[in-house]
Amino acid sequence: MIIGGFAAQAQAQSNVTIYGLVDVGMVSERGGAAGSVTKVTSGIGGQSRLGFRGTEDLGNGLSAIFQLEAGIKVDDGTLDNTNSALFNRAAMVGLKSKDAGTLTIGRQQTMLYNALSQVADPFGAGYAGSAKNLFPTSGNLTRVSNSLVYTTPTFSGFTIDGQYALGEQAGSSEAARQFGLGMAYSQGPLNVRVVYNNRNNDTVANGIVTERDTGKNTLVAMNYDFQVVKAYVAYGTNKGLNSAPLPVANAFAYRVAPTASLDSDNILVGAQIPVGAGTIMTSYTRKNDKTNFNQDADQFAVGYLYAxxxxxxxxxxxxxxKNKNGAGYTVGNNNEPGTGDKAFNVGVRHSF
Known part of the structure; x- marks a missing residue:
């Protein structure tokens, strides 16, 4: 009876949710060394996933929270990851207080990627028009393991975030560590994010530390809902090693492969336009390479999502x-970097 009573009490105070996204469609890509590519692809608008999240009320405004999220491929039913991790998209646990804020520990998305996907991009970092095609999001710029994230409570629409990820390299406390800072404002139709991300690129081999340049990214993102149209604008700067890694090394088989920029900036202007039960998405994105290579690129995109x-x-x-001076950027989607300089996709998505 005691066990049953305890279980009933725990069930009343706890909540676990199973959720997910199933997204699949046809992708047609042109213009790259691979030629014309047509395929069925999973995760075009958003990576297909299966997740578990939960909360437990600890009393006095304090809750325990957790999240486990795995990427899946709808086209063939396999796991969708590159590092053999089951919960490659998220694996964290933490505490949330109404008065003190939220602290979580584990594998989590960076504030840089959250600002890009949630505030800056009318395509939500998905579909052929994804801002990820030109804005830097590869590797640890999207999500990072061994990280601690603290978020303040909301004060008059403002919140502040801080993230620190341990590099966990034997022989160095600095190698591969990463930290980020962010400030968000959300009130009525206006959403603004300002974030900074700093990645240490030092390596350790046989106890010897090789010092390398640090990658630094700053992003300012904003959207405003005018009801008849929702306007988007973003500006980002990227400096140092791995601040703007190329999604594909040499997709166009140039004699001289493109060079990842060590000094660049990005701009985006876009809109979402509601039309009946659907939404038109459109954007212009520019990559400005400030190095002597001057490998700039411009992207024009349009899409339609019908509910x-x-x-x-x-x-x-x-x-x-449009790539310039040997730049090699490709049109991908949320889940793939793409193979050419143009792409069309059509599909269906269901969330649960």
Whole structure:
């Protein structure tokens, strides 16, 4: 009876949710060394996933929280990851207080990626028009392991975030460590994020530390909902090693492969336009390489998402990139970097 009573009490105070996204469609890519590529792809608008999240009320305004999230491929049913991790998208646990804020520990998204996908990009970092095609998001710029994230409570629409990820390299406390700072404002139709990310690129081999340049990224993102149109604008700067890694090494098989910029900036202007039960998405994105290579790129994109229900939508999207001076940027989507300088995709997505 005691066990049963305890279980009933725990169930009343705890909440665990199973959730996910199933996104799959057809992708047609052109212009790269691979030629014309047509395929069925999972995660075009957003990576297909299966997740678990939960909370437990600890009393006095304090809760325990957790999240475990795995990427999946709808086209063939396999796990969608590159590092053999089951919960490659998220694995964290923490405490949340109404008065003191939230502290979480584990594998988590960076504030840099959250600002880009949640505030800056009308495509939500997905579809052919994804801002990820030109804004830097590769590797640890999207999510990072061994990290601690603290978020303040909301004060008059403002919140402040801080993230620190341990490099965990034997022989150095600095090698591979990463930290980020962010400030957000959300009030009515206005959303603003300002974030900074700093990545140490030092390596350790046989106890010897090789010092390398630090990668630094800053992003200012804003959107404003005018009801008849939601306007988006973003500006980012990227300095140092791995501040703007190339999504594909040499997709166009140039005799001289493109060079990842060590000094660049990005701009984006875009909009979401509601039309009946659907939304038109459009954006212009520019990559400005400030090095002597001057490998700039411009992307033009348009898409349409039609809401079949609150959870199900059908979509179509097209984007084209104009590379300059040997730049090698490709039109991908949320889950793939792409193979050419233009792409069209059409598909369906369902969230649960």
């Amino acid at each position: 079949l229900s609150k959870r199900t939508g059908a979509y179509a999207s097209y984007a084209k990139i």
